[in-house]
Amino acid sequence: MTNNAIAIVIIGIFMLIPLSMGAIASKKSLPTTEDFFVQGRGMGSIAVFFTVAATWWSSFAFLGSNAFFYTRGPVYWTAIAWNILFGILYFVVGKRVWYFGKKNNYITPSDFFNDHYGSKFLTDLIAVIMLLFTVPYLQIQLTGGAYLLEVASGGIIPWRVGGLIFYAVIIVYVWAGGLRAVALTDVFYGVLLFFGMIFAGFYVAGKVGGVEVLFQTLVRTAPENLTLPGPMGNAGPMLWVSMFIITPLGAFMGPQLWTRMYAVKSSRLFNLMPFLLGFAAIAYVGSMLVGMTGVILEPGLERADTILPVMLFKYAPFVLASVITACGAAAAMSTANSQIHSMSAVYTVDIHQKYVNTNMDQKSLVWVGRWAILIFAALAYFMSIFIPGLLVNIGLIALSGTAQVIVPTAGALFWKRSTAAGAIAGLLVSNALLAAYTFIPMFTPPFGMHSGLLTLIVNIIVFVVVSSMTKPRDQALMERIDSLKKVYDASY
Numbered sequence: 001m002t003n004n005a006i007a008i009v010i011i012g013i014f015m016l017i018p019l020s021m022g023a024i025a026s027k028k029s030l031p032t033t034e035d036f037f038v039q040g041r042g043m044g045s046i047a048v049f050f051t052v053a054a055t056w057w058s059s060f061a062f063l064g065s066n067a068f069f070y071t072r073g074p075v076y077w078t079a080i081a082w083n084i085l086f087g088i089l090y091f092v093v094g095k096r097v098w099y100f101g102k103k104n105n106y107i108t109p110s111d112f113f114n115d116h117y118g119s120k121f122l123t124d125l126i127a128v129i130m131l132l133f134t135v136p137y138l139q140i141q142l143t144g145g146a147y148l149l150e151v152a153s154g155g156i157i158p159w160r161v162g163g164l165i166f167y168a169v170i171i172v173y174v175w176a177g178g179l180r181a182v183a184l185t186d187v188f189y190g191v192l193l194f195f196g197m198i199f200a201g202f203y204v205a206g207k208v209g210g211v212e213v214l215f216q217t218l219v220r221t222a223p224e225n226l227t228l229p230g231p232m233g234n235a236g237p238m239l240w241v242s243m244f245i246i247t248p249l250g251a252f253m254g255p256q257l258w259t260r261m262y263a264v265k266s267s268r269l270f271n272l273m274p275f276l277l278g279f280a281a282i283a284y285v286g287s288m289l290v291g292m293t294g295v296i297l298e299p300g301l302e303r304a305d306t307i308l309p310v311m312l313f314k315y316a317p318f319v320l321a322s323v324i325t326a327c328g329a330a331a332a333m334s335t336a337n338s339q340i341h342s343m344s345a346v347y348t349v350d351i352h353q354k355y356v357n358t359n360m361d362q363k364s365l366v367w368v369g370r371w372a373i374l375i376f377a378a379l380a381y382f383m384s385i386f387i388p389g390l391l392v393n394i395g396l397i398a399l400s401g402t403a404q405v406i407v408p409t410a411g412a413l414f415w416k417r418s419t420a421a422g423a424i425a426g427l428l429v430s431n432a433l434l435a436a437y438t439f440i441p442m443f444t445p446p447f448g449m450h451s452g453l454l455t456l457i458v459n460i461i462v463f464v465v466v467s468s469m470t471k472p473r474d475q476a477l478m479e480r481i482d483s484l485k486k487v488y489d490a491s492y
Helices: 003-028 033-041 045-056 064-104 109-117 120-152 159-208 211-221 237-252 255-263 268-297 304-315 318-356 362-386 391-403 406-414 420-439 451-469 475-491
Strands: none
Touching: 003 120, 003 159, 003 318, 033 159, 033 255, 033 318, 033 362, 045 159, 045 255, 045 268, 045 318, 064 109, 064 237, 064 255, 064 268, 064 304, 064 406, 064 475, 109 120, 109 255, 109 318, 109 406, 109 420, 109 475, 120 159, 120 255, 120 304, 120 318, 120 362, 120 391, 120 420, 159 211, 159 255, 159 268, 159 304, 159 318, 159 362, 211 268, 237 391, 237 451, 255 318, 268 304, 304 318, 318 362, 391 420, 391 451, 406 420, 406 451, 420 451
16 A cells, blocks of 8 residues: 555544544434534533634634744734633633623524624624625635645645545534534544644654754754744734734634533633643644744745645645644544534524524424535535635634624623624724725735734724713613623622
């Protein structure tokens, strides 16, 4: 058996594992939207941590981080800070969202906003934003997994075919077991990701003499890779701050994380998340070592997102390279499965049930969700073919869109004077501005700021101003929310 065949077999085994887990999950599933989309709100602490961490670590983290260190220097070190911020958000905001979701049986993000603002237009707008900006983030998962298959197979499996393989495997097990299948596979993938990222970094650094020699060499030959604004001159402090804020906010507000907040059985895990996710940031040391070693060993690589598998298959034993590459496949799958699943929930509950067929029974709605899984995965696959780009760049655009949702979320939880009109105005203005920055080349943010951060600031200003000038939320609605908040404060 050739080396390429061995690599394909190893990756294939890792991809077959979720299929078996999907079969196990399907035996425990009930034909209801609550079970299929939020696992009956009974997910245990271990499963929650790993499914959150594995969903948080995507191709953006496993492949894109290496590429960012390789092409733009140390700016990606902001990942350690944003992991901590993500954990704090999960504790401060996520715990409250979980509580309201448990009390009111929420399934999608729109359920939360409908309950807190009482605006049909706002809930529909949230659903559109969730779908619109999650599809490109799903795109980078399929693209990342496809790159890995192409490199591992020595080009025998072109990345377009690799994307189809990923697409098929994810659909099968998510279709079969819903969130329960996703959570089971994420426990397995989470362990692989953490150790795979760290081990890969220290292994490839050993090929230039170890970590100390690596940095001594970079100081002599490529010092621009060790300081901001990096070798390209455009990765300075403002990009560091922008990524620190936008990445955790955008990921946290994605529909896949709302689903995980609703699904938690106990509140205790929320208290541990800042520590657990902060500790998990150690894994980025591996990404840094891969990217920096690549500057020395593989300068000028045309497709930067493939730097990790290229170096592994060139400098590591083939079986080891294949196993670590399978960890990369895990990164792609663990986020893609969550995104496809959560988007199907948004479509099924917020669009199909409301506007297509209002009289469907629970079993029929679950089938709608399954077909939605197929459609969204296909859309992401075609985008990966016709709208390519550096994984981190695509990811930042997608996260910038979902990050805007934190403004009305925080307003609903912490500011009584917030209004639906303010939330709608802030979201419309900020996303229109984000679209302009994304699609109009000569339209660029000032001061080296990322468009996501600037539009978030604009969103906050518009939200506060318009809310202050418009009619407060309904008194009965506010009284109901306040009564629940008092119970939350007393209990948690």
